[in-house]
Amino acid sequence: MKRGRFLPTLLLMWTGVLVVLLASLCLGRYPVAPQTVLRVLISRFVPIARTWDPTIETVVWQVRLPRVLAATLVGAALASGGAVFQGLFHNPLVSPYVLGVSSGAGLGAAVAILLGAGAAVTQASAFATGAVAVSLTWLVARSGRDRSHVTLVLAGFVVGSLFSSLVAGAQYVADPSTKLPQIVFWLMGSLASVQWTDLLRAALVIVPCLVVITVLRWKLNILSMGDDEARSLGENPTAMRVVLIGLTTMTTAVSVALSGVIGWVGLVVPHLARGIVGPDARRLIPASIALGAVYMMIIDDVARTLTMAEIPLGILTGIVGAPVFVLLLRRSRSDWD
């Protein structure tokens, strides 16, 4: 893309975020007109006459807004995480899940549900085991003689499989009439029960991490040249990679804790973003954040409006993601050292 066209493009994307956000607040089983939604939102900050049904206020402010904002947060986190990982591993086919964070978080959530814990404890537990899984992956990879990227990804695969088995074990012992559906539903991803407190807790971690990733993003270009070249360009690739993987793991683990496991976003969205703004991380990261937010809101809108019952988000992102991944495989060459 031409230089100088990026800012207008980004502005357009953020306008898109606001438009889709507004539309998402209107959509649902209980449709609300856009102007009413705007007035409900404004009335929170400016005293204006409340001419609408209090139910509308509950639907817009208590039910839909936290859910839609959670979608933007999760979408932004997963998409930017994908863009970061693809730069770090110089491979367009990896996502933040390759290090085992999702299966790790799955175990924490499943155990918490088994023990009958509430939402906050389930999220905390999911985050903790997600972080443990990634640390374990890191340790396994470090213990090998070969310190290449492939080792890290293979270690992630091994640790992920281990945690998946444990999750399956939790499902096996779960009460099939009460606990099992909860676990399965969580594993397929959903934003249906997000409350303001959940959202704020997640935002407190995700937003600062995204800010730091955005500030450091140019270094991703350098790191995508491979370790030796990064080093001769004056970078310390190991240290920078630890920082970026750490930040990305935080945002991913918190996202998974908030929404359950939602696959493919980290692959599909950065690919779309790259198609629009090119591979330069200076543009790719902001674009991935904006597009991730839009993508996740739209997926969530479809999930809650397409049928009478909620469709799990992971099912929808999988149906969209798999064909896109096939396209990716056909078009790009993988390059692992």
Place this chain on the structure above:
Amino acid sequence: MDQPRPSVVEIQDLGFAYGEAIVLHDLTMAVGPREVFAIVGPNAAGKTTLLRCIERILTPRTGTILIDGRDLKTLSARDVSRRAASVPQSHAPAFPYTVQDIVLMGRNPHLGAAAQPGPHDVAVAQEAMGELGIRAISARPYTQLSGGQLQMVLFARALAQEAQVLLLDEPTAHLDFRNRHLVMGRIRDLAVRRGLTVIMTVHDPNDAMQYADRVGLVSDGGLVALGTPQEVLTSDNLGQLYGMPIEVLTDGRRRVIVAGTPS
């Protein structure tokens, strides 16, 4: 030539080993400003390892390397990359960055962790591209370039580092006859105009004969001869180095190295 001049790169008793396998030993040499220095030797002689020690991607086991009188061990990665820039022998692109994006990466040594290239960095990058005649392709994805063009892009990136020492690992390895001589000519040109010190490994001793100021012959990890091309690149030296009969032919002015003996 015989006047003593301050050396930019000074290597003393350098030794390097991968585990038990000794790659370099007792290597001492110095390279001065505006000098094009060629390292010649057979495969696996340790040529590339030597370059990688100078850019501190590898840490020597023994000996010291001084750049501009500063011990490499005392410098940070950033400091090293401001003093020595390198052009890799091969490069595997992962993403289709534009040529300008690639060249801009050469500015990294001058930018802090949170900084991004600004107008000055773009100006330096454009100057480097201009110098190598690739300004016209600055907006092209660098994945779509020919081998010769890609080499120029990586050169421009190294120039944008504004380092005094330029390290080239077989700069003509992937080039055809014409491009090879164009690139070599550019290297000489740059050394003179920008006052650079160039240290390069070469495959073909003819490149060293034609384009280097001085040559070091490396064999089994040690320096076996050091001097001007005429002094060092003799049929005896080369014959021993490569373990085959080699002849140096001349028309009185130019010299050409050929394998074999006249039949």
